[in-house]
Amino acid sequence: MIIWNETYRELLSHAESVRGLLNTHCHHMPATAFENPTLHTLMQTTYISWSNPWYPDVPEARADFITRNASNSYFQWMARSVGSLYGTGVPLDAANWGVLDMALRKAYASPGEDIRILTDKCGYASIILDKYDMPGNDIGHPELFRPAFRCDMFLHGHSATGKDQNGSNPYDYLDVDCTATLDEYVEAIDRAVAAKKNAGCVALKLAIAYERDIAFENQDPKKAELALTKPDTSAVRDYQDYIVHCLADIAASHGMPLQIHTGLGLLIRSNAIGLRTLIGRKPETRFVLFHCGYPWMDDVLGLLHNYRNVYPDLCWLPLISTSAAIRFIREALEVGDATRLTWGCDTWTSEESYGALLAVRHCLAAAITPMCEEGLVDIAYAKHLITGVLNGNAAALYPFDNR
Numbered sequence: 001m002i003i004w005n006e007t008y009r010e011l012l013s014h015a016e017s018v019r020g021l022l023n024t025h026c027h028h029m030p031a032t033a034f035e036n037p038t039l040h041t042l043m044q045t046t047y048i049s050w051s052n053p054w055y056p057d058v059p060e061a062r063a064d065f066i067t068r069n070a071s072n073s074y075f076q077w078m079a080r081s082v083g084s085l086y087g088t089g090v091p092l093d094a095a096n097w098g099v100l101d102m103a104l105r106k107a108y109a110s111p112g113e114d115i116r117i118l119t120d121k122c123g124y125a126s127i128i129l130d131k132y133d134m135p136g137n138d139i140g141h142p143e144l145f146r147p148a149f150r151c152d153m154f155l156h157g158h159s160a161t162g163k164d165q166n167g168s169n170p171y172d173y174l175d176v177d178c179t180a181t182l183d184e185y186v187e188a189i190d191r192a193v194a195a196k197k198n199a200g201c202v203a204l205k206l207a208i209a210y211e212r213d214i215a216f217e218n219q220d221p222k223k224a225e226l227a228l229t230k231p232d233t234s235a236v237r238d239y240q241d242y243i244v245h246c247l248a249d250i251a252a253s254h255g256m257p258l259q260i261h262t263g264l265g266l267l268i269r270s271n272a273i274g275l276r277t278l279i280g281r282k283p284e285t286r287f288v289l290f291h292c293g294y295p296w297m298d299d300v301l302g303l304l305h306n307y308r309n310v311y312p313d314l315c316w317l318p319l320i321s322t323s324a325a326i327r328f329i330r331e332a333l334e335v336g337d338a339t340r341l342t343w344g345c346d347t348w349t350s351e352e353s354y355g356a357l358l359a360v361r362h363c364l365a366a367a368i369t370p371m372c373e374e375g376l377v378d379i380a381y382a383k384h385l386i387t388g389v390l391n392g393n394a395a396a397l398y399p400f401d402n403r
């Protein structure tokens with residue numbers, strides 16, 4: 001996988017030298033959320049745990065865990081990350097697990113270690129935080145985290161007790177109650193977004209692909225209103241579609257991009273092409289398509305090609321499948337331009353965030369090396385492309401300077 005030739009090495013070293021990184025998506029959990037973190041508990045909090053049953057923290061189980069997962073992209077980058085953060089750079093294996101575990105425990109004995117990794121080791125200048133259980137929160141670190149305002153809950157306002165998948169009720173965030181008309185409700189969302197922007201938020205976020213499909217067709221308020229009096233499945237669907245159209249307008253009017261989770265999720269019509277109608281109707285809204293729609297990356301490439309208001313975000317992708325990310329980066333640069341591709345770690349722990357950074361640096365160098373060697377771009381332009389993904393493109397896309 002890793003192409004150890006001169007061009008690759010030069011591009012990788014450029015990616016490593018880019019400073020003031022802008023990380024567009026993260027769910028960071030502060031170290032205080034862990035009681036005495038160990039390498040074992042850390043593994044349980046990363047994506048690796050999604051596809052692995054719990055295992056006891058004993059040498060035989062660790063060895064078995066590694067044998068099963070050594071080809072897995074989540075594991076690959078986590079192993080490199082902890083090997084670099086807590087050892088000599090040799091990726092985690094059964095032999096060095098104990099030594100790395102001890103070093104990690106020692107590091108976490110001093111408070112603030114998780115934030116130090118993000119600022120000093122990763123070199124992030126700003127991180128867009130999606131604290132989905134507390135929408136718009138910066139977990140007490142406004143100097144580093146700029147919140148995205150998760151708006152899934154607003155799709156449940158047809159019911160006084162409606163909640164999104166994380167338990168958020170829209171009326172806890174609005175200055176109206178459920179007796180509001182649809183117009184009053186949307187105006188209240190607009191005021192809530194304005195207040196969040198004043199408090200430092202830089203984006204709106206929808207992860208509704210974990211709850212329903214993302215084909216939002218209805219933009220007629222009359223149909224949406226039916227959900228307030230007769231909330232059957234079809235009326236609720238029309239209501240939710242309409243609210244998403246309103247959120248797209250609200251995002252544009254406040255100069256904030258709308259980040260939308262695409263691809264994985266329910267896996268039933270969660271592919272990005274479902275957004276085509278909405279994207280076409282809202283040319284003033286900048287749509288950031290998370291995870292590049294994996295595994296339906298071609299949907300995002302088609303939308304990128306046809307719509308200038310589409311911005312693919314690589315977040316999570318290099319960790320899901322490193323080779324898929326390499327393929328996507330090259331095609332996105334070919335069908336789009338140098339300015340629209342961005343990246344975020346999409347992780348809960350600092351260790352996995354650093355692994356995600358190692359992964360995207362590798363993916364950028366590996367995707368662009370052949371473009372250099374085929375004579376399509378020169379090395380200076382290749383470096384410009386890499387800087388754009390890690391820093392410049394997000395700086396232009398998000399209102400980081402709004403406070």
Ligand SMILES: [Zn+2]
Nearest residue numbers: 025027130346
């Ligand atoms: Zn995420």
